[in-house]
Amino acid sequence: MSEKPVINYGLEGIYVDESSISKVDGQNGRLWYRGYSIESLASQSNFEEVSYLLLNGRLPSKQEYEEYTKKLRERRGLPKEVIDVIRVMAPVSHPMDVMRTATSMLVMYDSDPNNRDLEATKDKIITLLAKTPTIAAATGRFREEKKYIPPDISLGHSENFLYMLSGKKPNEFEGKLIDLMFILHAEHSTNASTFSVLVTASTLADVYAAITAGIGTLKGPLHGGADEAALNMMNAIGNPDNTEKYIEEALEGKQRIMGFGHRVYKTYDPRAKLVRNYLEESLTKEPSDEVRRLLQIALRAEKLMVDKLGATKGIWPNVDFFAGPLYRVLGIDSHLFTPIFVASRTSGWGSHIVEYWHNNKLVRPVEWYVGSLDTPYVPMDMR
Amino acid sequence: MSEKPVINYGLEGIYVDESSISKVDGQNGRLWYRGYSIESLASQSNFEEVSYLLLNGRLPSKQEYEEYTKKLRERRGLPKEVIDVIRVMAPVSHPMDVMRTATSMLVMYDSDPNNRDLEATKDKIITLLAKTPTIAAATGRFREEKKYIPPDISLGHSENFLYMLSGKKPNEFEGKLIDLMFILHAEHSTNASTFSVLVTASTLADVYAAITAGIGTLKGPLHGGADEAALNMMNAIGNPDNTEKYIEEALEGKQRIMGFGHRVYKTYDPRAKLVRNYLEESLTKEPSDEVRRLLQIALRAEKLMVDKLGATKGIWPNVDFFAGPLYRVLGIDSHLFTPIFVASRTSGWGSHIVEYWHNNKLVRPVEWYVGSLDTPYVPMDMR
Numbered sequence: 001m002s003e004k005p006v007i008n009y010g011l012e013g014i015y016v017d018e019s020s021i022s023k024v025d026g027q028n029g030r031l032w033y034r035g036y037s038i039e040s041l042a043s044q045s046n047f048e049e050v051s052y053l054l055l056n057g058r059l060p061s062k063q064e065y066e067e068y069t070k071k072l073r074e075r076r077g078l079p080k081e082v083i084d085v086i087r088v089m090a091p092v093s094h095p096m097d098v099m100r101t102a103t104s105m106l107v108m109y110d111s112d113p114n115n116r117d118l119e120a121t122k123d124k125i126i127t128l129l130a131k132t133p134t135i136a137a138a139t140g141r142f143r144e145e146k147k148y149i150p151p152d153i154s155l156g157h158s159e160n161f162l163y164m165l166s167g168k169k170p171n172e173f174e175g176k177l178i179d180l181m182f183i184l185h186a187e188h189s190t191n192a193s194t195f196s197v198l199v200t201a202s203t204l205a206d207v208y209a210a211i212t213a214g215i216g217t218l219k220g221p222l223h224g225g226a227d228e229a230a231l232n233m234m235n236a237i238g239n240p241d242n243t244e245k246y247i248e249e250a251l252e253g254k255q256r257i258m259g260f261g262h263r264v265y266k267t268y269d270p271r272a273k274l275v276r277n278y279l280e281e282s283l284t285k286e287p288s289d290e291v292r293r294l295l296q297i298a299l300r301a302e303k304l305m306v307d308k309l310g311a312t313k314g315i316w317p318n319v320d321f322f323a324g325p326l327y328r329v330l331g332i333d334s335h336l337f338t339p340i341f342v343a344s345r346t347s348g349w350g351s352h353i354v355e356y357w358h359n360n361k362l363v364r365p366v367e368w369y370v371g372s373l374d375t376p377y378v379p380m381d382m383r
Numbered sequence: 384m385s386e387k388p389v390i391n392y393g394l395e396g397i398y399v400d401e402s403s404i405s406k407v408d409g410q411n412g413r414l415w416y417r418g419y420s421i422e423s424l425a426s427q428s429n430f431e432e433v434s435y436l437l438l439n440g441r442l443p444s445k446q447e448y449e450e451y452t453k454k455l456r457e458r459r460g461l462p463k464e465v466i467d468v469i470r471v472m473a474p475v476s477h478p479m480d481v482m483r484t485a486t487s488m489l490v491m492y493d494s495d496p497n498n499r500d501l502e503a504t505k506d507k508i509i510t511l512l513a514k515t516p517t518i519a520a521a522t523g524r525f526r527e528e529k530k531y532i533p534p535d536i537s538l539g540h541s542e543n544f545l546y547m548l549s550g551k552k553p554n555e556f557e558g559k560l561i562d563l564m565f566i567l568h569a570e571h572s573t574n575a576s577t578f579s580v581l582v583t584a585s586t587l588a589d590v591y592a593a594i595t596a597g598i599g600t601l602k603g604p605l606h607g608g609a610d611e612a613a614l615n616m617m618n619a620i621g622n623p624d625n626t627e628k629y630i631e632e633a634l635e636g637k638q639r640i641m642g643f644g645h646r647v648y649k650t651y652d653p654r655a656k657l658v659r660n661y662l663e664e665s666l667t668k669e670p671s672d673e674v675r676r677l678l679q680i681a682l683r684a685e686k687l688m689v690d691k692l693g694a695t696k697g698i699w700p701n702v703d704f705f706a707g708p709l710y711r712v713l714g715i716d717s718h719l720f721t722p723i724f725v726a727s728r729t730s731g732w733g734s735h736i737v738e739y740w741h742n743n744k745l746v747r748p749v750e751w752y753v754g755s756l757d758t759p760y761v762p763m764d765m766r
Contacts (some may be wrong), residue, residue, distance in 0.1 A: 005398050006398065007400065007401060008397055008398060008399060008400070009399070009400065010744035010745055010746050010747060012747065012748075013750035014391055014394075014751060015388050015389065015748070015749055016390070016391060016392070016394065016749070016750055017390065017750045017751070018390060018750065018752075019750040019753065019754075020752065023752040023756065032756055034755075034758075035754050035755035035756055036760055037757060040759075040760040041760070045760065049763075059760075059761070059762075059763075059766060061766055081471050085488070087504070088464050088491070089488065094496075096592075097487070097490045097491065097591070099489050100592065101487040101488045101490075101594060104483050104487050105484045106482040107476060107480045108471070113477075142566050190748055192582060192585060192745055192746055193586075194736075195582060195746060196583055198580040198598065199575060199578060199582055199600060200579055200599045200603070202603070203576075203600055203604070203605045203607075204604050205574050205599055205600055205601075205603035205606075208599075209479075209598075209599030209602050209603070212483060212487070212599050213583065213595070213599045213600065215587055216583045216591075216592030216595050217582060217583040217588060217592070217596065218586070218588075219588040220583070220584075220585070220586020220587045220592070222585070224722030263747060352491075361392040362605050362606070363394055363575055363578060363580055364394065364395065364573070364574055364578070365399040365697075366396060366397065366398055366399070366570075366572070366647060367398060367399055367401065367402040367572060367573045368401045368402070369401075369402060369403065369406040370402065370403050370665040371403030371404070371406065371417060371418050372417075372418035373406065373418055374416075374420060375418035376416070377424070377442075378421075378442070379427065380432075380443075380444075380445055380448060383444055383445075
């Protein structure tokens with residue numbers, strides 16, 4: 001071929017697979033996991049059940065649920081060598097670097113990591129679902145020169161994460177709040193990190209290799225990390241009464257307001273709506289001055305942005321905009337936002353591995369060569 | 384859209400970028416790095432210069448070469464904590480798992496890992512080029528309960544790798560042989576691992592995250608590892624006189640002969656030709672009985688396969704077929720073949736990161752949803 005072909009930069013609009021895991025309707029602001037609306041799952045289910053649903057394609061019976069959550073609880077602990085690596089890295093590295101390295105290392109405790117049978121694959125994913133919150137919490141502890149807190153088997157999945165991070169058992173509202181965040185981040189179709197997991201898995205590399213690739217991909221500021229950036233903006237605003245002035249000046253200067261606009265959603269992100277409700281409820285729970293200010297800034301910024309850019313430009317708040325203030329309600333440091341995303345998204349990543357391996361095809365695109373050919377080699381002393 | 388779109392499984396034939404790094408001509412069995420034929424580089428250059436060429440797009444001046452190789456030499460050592468992780472993992476994990484974890488961990492010694500300026504990016508890649516052979520060698524040592532051998536700054540890049548692995552300084556022929564393998568594996572367009580590196584890098588994640596993803600992807604048996612599988616077959620043949628019978632029976636049983644056939648090359652892989660020449664020369668160098676048998680098996684298997692399937696079916700030997708016996712000439716264990724591939728390919732991966740970031744575009748394909756919608760949520764005790 002000598003004529004330049006169509007080049008699909010960013011693979012925009014390129015279909016890479018069929019999937020029954022999740023459906024994002026960007027026009028109408030809808031999201032379904034395995035056919036269940038995100039609203040029904042957020043109000044009636046919990047993360048354990050949602051991750052089971054994603055992985056297995058249907059809701060569990062009571063017995064299946066108990067067996068599944070028993071595994072999740074029993075596998076939360078980390079081997080000593082992994083804790084040692086987290087302890088060494090956490091004070092100097094971004095928590096996402098720690099998460100990637102520790103997850104990669106977990107392969108050594110699997111006596112048969114290359115077993116790709118369906119049940120073996122699901123079992124490895126359960127192991128990673130159980131341990132990634134512990135890695136995130138341990139990283140948070142060591143960053144602040146605090147001691148590692150072992151998991152509490154009596155607590156639910158996301159509650160236990162908060163406990164390992166703070167040493168305090170969360171109240172019911174806090175438990176609901178963190179669980180909501182785990183549910184909302186669990187899956188979102190073939191975005192960059194999920195696709196990256198599939199590219200790695202397509203060579204029949206093991207589950208640890210694939211999830212490790214996804215973690216590295218999620219670290220990028222164009223992907224994960226928008227919630228951290230949005231929170232930074234709210235902190236820069238500082239006082240709620242500065243909100244409108246700050247936003248209007250930023251818009252006049254053509255600055256991008258983090259947490260608004262989305263490659264798929266062209267209306268209100270349904271996850272953002274769910275988080276917003278909890279933000280409003282949090283304001284009634286006597287938050288700290290810092291958190292009250294953040295919540296007020298978030299709500300005022302949102303109102304202004306929706307009025308200015310929502311219906312006219314199709315730029316609406318996405319889940320990242322409200323996530324930061326909500327994590328601050330729980331006292332979570334902004335550096336841990338993306339590691340929490342990992343702990344949750346491991347369920348979506350794992351479900352995609354299972355689905356892709358059912359009919360695996362090696363991912364091997366092509367690139368269009370624009371260089372020279374047969375350049376004569378000139379020895380160094382003649383250059 | 385309600386009609387099923389075209390689904391590009393495996394992205395076969397999908398162009399994802401323009402590139403001037405390498406050109407593979409599968410019809411005519413040609414390969415160029417930055418316009419230089421692989422034959423001219425294999426006979427006149429060395430790995431240090433080839434990696435400079437890939438990364439910078441042109442051959443170095445004498446001064447540039449000296450500055451570049453000085454950095455490569457000085458950075459070969461590994462920090463104590465990384466050696467500790469290799470020591471812990473090597474006895475129980477595949478060397479590719481160790482390579483992935485140790486490379487991921489190296490981020491902690493970079494004081495500014497997210498700096499994506501051109502020179503900073505190249506500098507990080509040089510660091511990884513310098514250290515990945517040391518990780519591979521240390522893993523090989525610890526697997527056999529031997530001591531870590533620190534790098535020897537007086538030796539060339541690939542010679543030093545052999546030295547760190549065996550404790551013996553290679554002779555000239557051995558040095559040429561390992562350097563050839565480093566040159567031939569340095570780059571091969573957007574295959575799965577290189578594409579995986581680009582997907583991760585496209586989120587503007589750092590160099591360590593991207594290369595770590597590539598290592599995980601290369602581990603898969605559909606990608607790296609074919610040389611190991613081909614060697615296993617030769618070992619199963621055992622005696623050169625069994626070669627023809629074994630191959631013919633395998634072909635009758637429709638078994639795939641590893642190291643033959645390639646998604647791109649429809650004729651003799653030009654790299655395989657270069658390795659084959661060294662195999663024949665190795666036979667004249669009084670190899671051990673094991674190696675002599677392997678070399679004879681490889682050459683007899685190749686002759687039979689080319690006669691039977693070459694011109695008629697377009698199935699020809701690829702570089703993986705001859706790589707195993709050649710590594711055995713050097714006394715290298717088969718588990719280290721793919722880690723050596725990593726140490727070499729880091730140059731191609733790094734060059735692709737630099738090229739892609741010049742005009743970055745987030746990789747975000749789509750998938751076609753085939754599940755249900757708005758399934759009513761049924762509480763657990765009513766299921």
